[in-house]
Amino acid sequence: MIYLLLVLWLFLAFCIIGEKRNIRIVIYLCVFSFISSISFLILGSPDAAMAEAAIGTFTGIFFIICFEKHRELRFNEKNASVFSRDEDPPDIDDERAVQALLKLRKKARARTRGKHNAKSILQRYLAPGLFSILLFILFIVFLPGGEANPYLRNQFLTQFSEHVGGENAVTAIYLAYRVYDTLFEALVLVIAVVAVIHMSYSSDILVKGGKPSHVGQYVVVVSVLRVICAIVLLFGFYLIMNGHITAGGGFQGGLFIAAFFICRYLVYDIYDLPITKVIRMEELVFLSTVIFAVLIVFLGTINHLPPVFHIVYMIVMNFLIGLKVACGFLILFYRYIAIERR
Amino acid sequence: MEILGNIIIILGIIFMLFGVIGIFRYQNFFVRILIASKIDTVGALTVVIGLAVKHGFSFFSLRVVLLLVLMFIINPMVTHIIARSAYESGQNIDGSVDDIEEGNE
Amino acid sequence: MINIIAILMFFISFFGLITSHSMIKSIVFTVLMESAVILFFLSLGFQSGIIPPIGVNLENLEHVADPLPQALMITAIIIGVAVTTIKITILMSFFRKFKTTDWDEARILSHHHEEDENNND
Numbered sequence: 153m154i155y156l157l158l159v160l161w162l163f164l165a166f167c168i169i170g171e172k173r174n175i176r177i178v179i180y181l182c183v184f185s186f187i188s189s190i191s192f193l194i195l196g197s198p199d200a201a202m203a204e205a206a207i208g209t210f211t212g213i214f215f216i217i218c219f220e221k222h223r224e225l226r227f228n229e230k231n232a233s234v235f236s237r238d239e240d241p242p243d244i245d246d247e248r249a250v251q252a253l254l255k256l257r258k259k260a261r262a263r264t265r266g267k268h269n270a271k272s273i274l275q276r277y278l279a280p281g282l283f284s285i286l287l288f289i290l291f292i293v294f295l296p297g298g299e300a301n302p303y304l305r306n307q308f309l310t311q312f313s314e315h316v317g318g319e320n321a322v323t324a325i326y327l328a329y330r331v332y333d334t335l336f337e338a339l340v341l342v343i344a345v346v347a348v349i350h351m352s353y354s355s356d357i358l359v360k361g362g363k364p365s366h367v368g369q370y371v372v373v374v375s376v377l378r379v380i381c382a383i384v385l386l387f388g389f390y391l392i393m394n395g396h397i398t399a400g401g402g403f404q405g406g407l408f409i410a411a412f413f414i415c416r417y418l419v420y421d422i423y424d425l426p427i428t429k430v431i432r433m434e435e436l437v438f439l440s441t442v443i444f445a446v447l448i449v450f451l452g453t454i455n456h457l458p459p460v461f462h463i464v465y466m467i468v469m470n471f472l473i474g475l476k477v478a479c480g481f482l483i484l485f486y487r488y489i490a491i492e493r494r
Numbered sequence: 495m496e497i498l499g500n501i502i503i504i505l506g507i508i509f510m511l512f513g514v515i516g517i518f519r520y521q522n523f524f525v526r527i528l529i530a531s532k533i534d535t536v537g538a539l540t541v542v543i544g545l546a547v548k549h550g551f552s553f554f555s556l557r558v559v560l561l562l563v564l565m566f567i568i569n570p571m572v573t574h575i576i577a578r579s580a581y582e583s584g585q586n587i588d589g590s591v592d593d594i595e596e597g598n599e
Numbered sequence: 600m601i602n603i604i605a606i607l608m609f610f611i612s613f614f615g616l617i618t619s620h621s622m623i624k625s626i627v628f629t630v631l632m633e634s635a636v637i638l639f640f641l642s643l644g645f646q647s648g649i650i651p652p653i654g655v656n657l658e659n660l661e662h663v664a665d666p667l668p669q670a671l672m673i674t675a676i677i678i679g680v681a682v683t684t685i686k687i688t689i690l691m692s693f694f695r696k697f698k699t700t701d702w703d704e705a706r707i708l709s710h711h712h713e714e715d716e717n718n719n720d
Contacts, residue, residue: 304667
């Protein structure tokens with residue numbers, strides 16, 4: 153079963169190599185992450201499967217927003233008018249400079265078309281192919297063989313309910329044994345939000361105006377989504393609250409809460425979300441996560457607390473991480489919808 | 495009960511098989527989306543009903559029935575939104591095949 | 600066996616990454632490489648009939664999956680998508696400036712652009 157799925161997985165990678173249309177590449181990517189999600193489930197890790205399923209959706213949404221803009225700009229260029237919209241991009245404000253750039257680009261395209269000849273196919277495809285095959289063979293030859301030592305796994309599995317509590321060993325590890333990993337992951341998400349705002353073409357932070365979603369005209373879809381988005385929010389909180397008992401936890405629940413806000417955007421066309429407040433809230437939640445983790449785990453307080461407080465600690469920590477992830481993805485999504493797409 | 499459930503699951507898989515054959519059989523986009531919707535409505539719903547029947551009255555069945563209701567609402571909606579957005583972006587409704595995608599190069 | 604498939608996947612994506620003309624495809628292949636690495640880590644100690652590490656009194660520990668790589672890989676998945684958004688943002692800024700997503704054209708164009716800036720100075 154798993155091998156069948158993985159062969160399909162490899163086949164999809166070859167499909168992406170041979171594909172030239174962007175939108176098909178994204179569809180292949182979504183199918184790819186769906187298949188990897190099922191493979192993770194078969195490999196015995198429902199937490200990672202759930203995270204991958206949610207993440208595949210988000211990556212697809214981000215790529216599709218990017219392509220929409222890409223296609224629109226290319227389309228405008230083909231129709232000889234340079235920019236159909238009122239505003240100019242801030243980098244090139246002069247019409248003449250744009251024309252010069254386009255002429256230069258045509259020249260560059262002609263030059264690269266000459267380069268794509270059969271002469272350069274050898275160094276373009278054959279040499280990297282041989283290099284990849286060589287590296288693959290080297291990896292296979294030097295792959296450490298034999299059985300893995302189960303000592304650490306048995307340690308974790310036998311002692312986590314006594315040391316930390318709860319019933320999910322994965323949650324126990326990422327909230328108590330290796331909580332610094334989780335803190336650095338939260339830090340990376342904060343840095344990603346800052347980087348996306350900083351590296352964007354627009355220096356706006358506030359989100360105002362923008363294209364409405366086309367979904368607003370579809371009466372059936374809007375009335376169904378109104379019901380669905382409440383269920384999505386409920387499911388997100390369910391995952392967070394039961395993270396220490398069953399599969400799920402802060403990350404997956406946070407992604408579902410962000411999905412609730414996406415549904416809300418699709419239904420009501422809301423652009424006036426106070427992004428600066430959400431950023432402030434994300435920073436505060438991150439700070440409180442760090443302080444809470446330091447107070448409880450790093451100072452060793454968890455060893456002296458009665459087991460009931462361990463459960464309270466895990467629920468509060470999952471809740472904070474969930475809020476953090478939800479805020480991060482919400483900012484990224486609104487950034488793409490309202491500013492990158494403009 | 496278990497045999498009945500298995501029979502229903504196999505029935506659902508047969509529906510899915512017909513759907514997959516239909517996708518490759520026809521060329522028109524709207525015929526294909528009509529047939530593809532059979533996979534994720536009739537096929538998937540039958541498989542889930544089969545799972546619920548197989549496990550009898552239990553907590554697992556309750557959750558499966560909840561999932562069934564969600565799939566019953568969401569899957570036709572997704573097919574609807576794909577078909578409608580294809581129509582609005584200029585896909586021909588008569589038999590001619592029209593490639594509206596725009597390649598990178 | 601699964602880890603060999605994961606390594607093969609990694610190098611197929613590597614091949615695609617260094618041979619593709621389009622920047623978008625390169626970003627997609629980095630996502631694929633991440634997936635391959637995650638699959639490699641999750642397949643450590645795999646055997647058929649493996650069960651998830653959930654439950655208090657787990658009997659017969661040999662058939663339980665290793666919880667440590669799973670906890671690490673959940674964080675890796677979230678970090679992966681955060682980095683992907685940064686890549687897409689850089690790509691969009693680049694595309695707005697140079698109007699291309701082809702690596703070869705971009706090399707020539709950015710070269711000319713630098714020359715122009717030097718001349719202006």
